[in-house]
Every structure is written in C-alpha cells, then in structure tokens.
Amino acid sequence: MMTQKKLLLVAAVLLMAFSFGALAEGADFPKAKQIRMVVPYGAGGGVDISTRILATPAQDILGQRIDVVCMPGAGGQEGINFVLQQPKDGYTLLVTDYGPLVTTALTEEVSYDLSDWVPLVQITEVVPTFFVLSESPLKDVAEWVKTAKDKPESLTVAHGRHLSVPHLPLILFEKTAGMKNTHVPTTGGSEALAYVLGKKVDVGASVPSTIASTVKAGTVRPLAVCSLERVATLPDTPTMKELGYDVVLPAWYTVFAPKGVPEETLTVLEEKFIEALNSNTAKEMAAKANVLLTPYGRDKTVGLYEGTISSLKTILADVVKK
Template sequence: MTIHRRGLLGAALAMPFVATASAQTWPARSIRLVVPFAAGGAADSAARTVFPRVSEILGQTIVVENRTGAGGSIGAAAVAQAAADGYTWLFDASSHIVNPSLLRNLPFDYASFVPVSQVASFPQVIAVKDAFPARSLAELIEAAKARPGELSFGTQGNATAGHLALELFQSQAGIKLTHVPYRGGADAARDLAAGTVDGVLITALSAGPIVQSGRARMLAVTVTERLANWPAVPTLNESGFPGFDMSEWVGLVAPSGTPAPIVQRMYGAVAEVLKEQPVRERLAQLGAVPVGTDPEVFGRFLREGRGTMARLVREAGIQAN
C-alpha cells in the first residue's frame, strides 16, 4: 500500500477541524451518565436533582445509569472504556480518590479521567447514641481514652469517606475506637438509634432524622464551617482539630481524551444549574452543599485527594472487603 505524504499532511490538518466540528454539534443525541452506586443513595439522588436541568440546557436527554459493584469501580471501568465523544460521563464520589490505593489490578487508571466539576459535598458528623454520657467532643475523647478499643463507631462502609474520616479523627485525637462498617449511612443510623453502636461518623443526611427524634445527638461536623441546619454543632476545626475537612462528595468526570470544548460546555451547564435556587434548595434537602468547581480546580482536588487517601489507607492498614 502506497501512502503519500500529501495525503498524510491533509489528514493531519483536518483532524483539528473534525474535533472542532464535533464539539460544535455536541450533543446531537442522548447522553449517558453512569452513577457507580445504587439508586436512592447520595450520589444517585444528587444526579437526579442536577442533571434533568442540565439536560434541558443542553437540549438532549441525559439517561442516568446505575452500574454498581466493587466500590464503584465497575461503573468507573465502563466509562473509562467508553468512547471519548462526550456521550458517556461518570458521576462519582470519594471512592474515586480512595480506590486507586485500595484496589489492585484495575483495568483502567482513575487518574486518566478528565475532571469536569465537583458538583456537591455531603458534610459528615460525629454523633453518639442518646444514652451515651458524652455531651461534647472533648468528653467523647476522654471516654475513648479511658476505654481504648471498647467504644464502637459505625460508618457507611469499609473505605468510605466516613471510615477514612474516622481513622483520621482517631489518629489526631490519639484514641482507639472499634470500627463497625455498614452497607450505608441509613443502616448505621438505624443501629445508633437502637443503641447497638455507641456512635457513628456518617453524613448529616443520614444522621439528621434520628438526631431530630432525640435518639442521638451530634457532637461535631467534619467540615470547616457549621451546617446551616445544625448551627449549634461545632466543627472539628474549632474543637481542637485545625484544618480537619473531610466530607463525602460527588463530581463529574469524563473518559480520557474527551475534547476540551465539550468538557467546558458540560461544565458550563452544570455550573449554571447549581446557581438555580430550586436546585440548591433540593440539594439542601438531601443534606448536600452545592460546589461547582471548574475543571482545573476539580483536577487539583482529585490529585491532592489521591495523595491524602493513599497515606490514610496505608497508615490505617485499610483493605478492600
């Protein structure tokens, strides 16, 4: 087969035009949004709150697809292997920065995804059962030091944001708690209300109902600012743990190679939606705080997060189930 240099040059010059034309006509058909977690959870609820409006702005249907399993890596793998044409996206959570340190032999690299935006965060709280004597974080730490390893604390699961925040809290407080992993924050909250565990470190969304019912009480929140719905609950930052800021979060990424103009257009639509008051109010009802960082800021957040999580996983000896 004879290949002429003129033909190669023409093809090379045409490639940027093709990419630009593709970006200008995008989206020309429906878009698939993969949520690698079960329907009804925090990530799924946030996706179904934000992306119907994104769909309206872009003028194409966005189909939410729940692809669960292996801590979110099944859905992530499906997106990593999809065409980088702007028609498949991943709406992931904190497992996106934990899994690289936890799972081996993955068929893709989490670092290869193109960051789009951190859409929202879900602040977490430290709460104890109503019968527990501690009325403050200081009293909880004092009790834990007096009974090392005896106090049980539930989280939404092994290697979740709650588990990692709990490990960091123990390390900084110089205490030892017994970790009880659940299959979600709702299950942990249910057992806290029943008195099965002494405390939990889960999202405010999951803990809120039992705190409101008087069956538990919050001692601290794990983010740097007090929560609007719980203004009397201090932050860990102001309770002797400066800089402590660990929440669950959800964000949007795309397969490696997705054209920058398409990424920017999707980001623009998401950012616009997150400014809308009805969407913000619905996210607040879910216990979420709208974020909307741009691709550059979100990319930096992911890189720094992978480093932090790698250190936590290593120091705490956390292993995949």
C-alpha cells in the first residue's frame, strides 16, 4: 500500500506530465492539419477580403496551409454552427463582424451563447457606407431623404443580411430622418454592390473595401460614411454626423475561436496572426484592397466585443421589435 508521501509524489509527477503534454501540444500546433478560417458571408465581400489579407502571410509564418471558406447560408448561421461543431483544437476558426454573430444572437434563437466565443485578433475596423451609381439622380443624402419622405418606400436599398453591419445604420438613419425605404437583403457587400451596378436598386449599403475599386473607376459614388470621422480611403465623403444625422456604427472584423481551445494554442494563433498583419505582405495587400489594418490582440478585442454587445442591446431595444 502506498504511503501518503508516495501518493503525493505520484500525483505531482502525473500533474507535471499533463502540463508538459499540454505545452507540447501547444508547441506542435499547427503541424497536424490545415487551418480553416470560416467566413459567414459570400465571397468577395469585406470580411472575405480582410480574411485573405490575414491568411496569406499567416500560413507562411505558421508553416501550415490556411483555407478561407465562405459559408453565407442561413444568414451566416451555417458557418457559425459549422465552427462550433468542429473539435476545439484551434484548426477551425470564425472570422466575422458583429452582424451574424452578435446581432442575430440578440434578436433570434441561436445555438450558442455569446460567451461561447473567444475574440482572438481584430483585422480591421470597417465603416458602413451608403453609395449610388454615379449617374443616379440622388446627388446627396439630402435628396435621398427628400425623395424617401415624398414617396415612402419608393427607393430600394441593398445591404447585407437582415440586421447586418450595413443594415443597422440604415434602420437607425431612417428612424433619425423620419423616412422609409424598401430594404433588399443580400448575401453580403459584394452582392449589394452588384445590385447597384445592375440597376436593381437605388442605393447600396456596404463598406469602403468592397466599393473602393468602383469608386476609383468612377462608376459608383459614395454618399456618406457612418463614423465619427471621415475615412482615409474615401476622404471626400462626408460622415452622416456632418450631415446632421447621429448615425455612427463602425464595426470590427475579428477572428474568433470557440471556447474550449487550449490556451497554448490561442497564444500561438494570436501571436502569429498579429505578426502576419504587421507583415509587408499584409500591408501591401491591404493597400491594394483599400483596407485599413487595425491589428489588436486579445487585450483589446475582448473589450471591443463586450462593448459591442452592450451597445447593440441598447440600439436594438430602440430600433428593432423582437
């Protein structure tokens, strides 16, 4: 029979073995298989573009292939649930804005709690932007408001999915301006842009990175941005606040891991992703795509995530009937 001293010694050895095993597992990551970064939007939109800017240098730094997978089905819930159903090993991650993850959870029944996610790294902060075709008769926001008030719901506005990042400021704008438009939901910013280019709608709501090339080409004209200050990539475009409307709703594109991924793995991902976003490759890709990189680690992203949840609860209570 073992003495109490021997039992304590065995326990200590087992604890050390477990700890070393966990450290080894973190050190070996990500040698086992490729990493998947799931985007709950269609290809070509702002989240997809930003994810690829991160993934391209990150796979070289990590020494492992990274697949960017777009899953826009069920309003983004297909992609979110897919990530949740995978092993909690850090090989399957979610990259999203607050739309399908937070807003949907606050307005609909979902399969997760907001505490089930660990915000890991912010890629960029984006600003919802309203835009029209260059030849549109709507020359500015004032004319948009006047037309919508004179003929309620006569103007159509394409945005992302219901209550997405571009959609919420539209709802808030209508409430503030006292007007009504016909909302046209799409799979994401690239489809909203396509609707405007195809003259299927009068106005589009997306983000600067999605419309930048068409603005530069002169085919699309931005009307306003929903931020406190003007956006560097669209310096001539006024803010909604400048125009007299208190519509300020910028959003983050952030990498999330499901709760349960080992801390050692989270640390590796955080450090290497920040290194990737600070690389020349990421900076060059971001410049071409008109994406302003704002790489934050967990020290900031956790606070931003929690602050967004709090803010959206307040906004949704006022503008959305659950």
